[in-house]
Amino acid sequence: MSTNIWSRWLRDNHPRGLGFSHRSGWFAFAEDQSRRPLRRLSMAELSKLGEEEREDYDECRRVWNVNMPVIRTHQLTAVVSVLDQVMYSNARDGGRIKGGVAIDAPPGLGKTTIAATYARRFHRRQIRRLGERTSAGHQRVPVVFVSLAANMTLKSLNRQIVEFYGHPAIEKLTAAKLASLATEYVGRCETGLIVVDDLHFVDFRHRMGVEVSNHLKWLANELPVTFLYTGVGLASKAFFNEGMTGEGAAMAQTARRTTLCPVEPFTITTDAGARAWSDVLAAIEQHIILADARAGMLTDHAELMFERTQGHIASLVSLVDRCCFMAINGGAESITPAMIRSTALDNAAARATA
Ligand SMILES: Nc1ncnc2c1ncn2[C@@H]1O[C@H](COP(=O)(O)OP(=O)(O)OP(=O)(O)O)[C@@H](O)[C@H]1O
Ligand SMILES: [Mg+2]
Incomplete structure (x- = not known):
């Protein structure tokens, strides 16, 4: 069993989820504490990781990135x-x-x-x-x-x-x-x-x-x-x-x-709506861990993000998940407009974008 700090983090913070349909699953969800914070490594630090460490760190980031805390929309x-x-x-x-x-x-x-x-x-x-x-x-x-x-x-x-x-x-x-x-x-x-x-x-x-x-x-x-x-x-x-x-x-x-x-989707046709959409994107930016992430990588492209998701939170969350996957796997370590444009999306969002 490997024991680098990342594999230890994974053991303590692995995906949970027994479903809510049984008391034990519900209690686990309701009484669960949030995950221990995961450190954001820089590009230089990332390049120094050994093969297994890198694999484990990427797995940690996957667990972290796709498990966003609930945003107070x-x-x-x-x-x-x-x-x-x-x-x-x-x-x-x-x-x-x-x-x-x-x-x-x-x-x-x-x-x-x-x-x-x-x-x-x-x-x-x-x-x-x-x-x-x-x-x-x-x-x-x-x-x-x-x-x-x-x-x-x-x-x-x-x-x-x-x-x-x-x-x-x-x-x-x-x-x-x-x-x-x-x-x-x-x-x-x-x-x-x-x-x-x-x-x-x-x-x-x-x-x-x-x-x-x-x-x-x-x-x-x-x-x-x-x-x-x-x-x-x-x-x-x-x-x-x-x-x-x-x-x-x-x-x-x-x-x-x-x-x-x-519950309405987000809208960007009013100032208040556009601000709320931008706040959600900012909250997501804050959460996700990529080595070369920069402030504004989502908020600067709020309109494009909206166009791809029609302001539906489920489509937004899966768009971000897939962009993170591309950013890590392709080595860019940041989300680019090209990724936002090219990511495959759920059926409904894809049809609405076409
Ligand atoms: N406030 C939020 N903060 C972060 N993520 C959210 C929020 N609301 C929804 N999501 C994410 O969006 C996705 C869809 O949410 P959810 O399942 O609650 O929608 P739903 O309206 O119940 O969908 P369905 O009609 O398919 O049952 C989930 O992945 C969820 O984690
Ligand atoms: Mg539901």
């Missing part, structure tokens, strides 16, 4: 402010109507990141204030994070909630048992926030979707818990259709109690 700040307002009223005692929040935006605008960042802050705060155990001695689980997948049913939603808490042998449980266990766990572990990521996988025009909607409403009524949904096109789906009758009435009630938060 204006989109994130706006959603956090709405969430804070909704959570403020939700201190109402049980039995009173509580609101939820739905982050609704096209793909790749940072919905999951915003939800996870908020939930992480809530998790840490609750544990700091109230302790790791509830007064009855159970492990406190302030947040449940469920990521939905295609063809979601009530049973699979409850199964995911119960699975999150780590209940054993859930395969054998009936739908009714899963539902009562989900409720029991939320109460027992004093969960205060349930994030339901990718709610668009529930088809609210279908009977199974209506069941899910009724159940979510029931949980929100019964338990002292706030729901945070994310999804694509929720406003245009039945989830937010009001004035429905019969079975759909529950959805209309959910819609009434849920505050919709859109």
